[in-house]
Amino acid sequence: MGRIIWFIISVLFVFWLLGLVFKIGGGLIHILLVIAGIIFIIQLITGKRSL
Template sequence: MGRILWGIIVVLIVLWLLGIVLKIGGGFIHALLVIAGIIFVIQLVTGRRSL
């Protein structure tokens, strides 16, 4: 599960950066990135670290 989360986070960061550079889909990608970040922080706080 941890590898999948890391993969999603990396893909979202790349898409977010492309959205900033190309000015497309920035709001949607930003929202997904924030959600992925919140999930990551929750996993760190609860101790579910399967990195």
């Protein structure tokens, strides 16, 4: 499960960078990135992150 979430976070980060560079996607990419960040923080707090 942890690998899937890290993959999703990585993909969303790449899409966010593409959105910044090419000005596409607008707010949707930023909302998805915020959701990925919240999931990341929750995993850090609960200690369920595997390396």
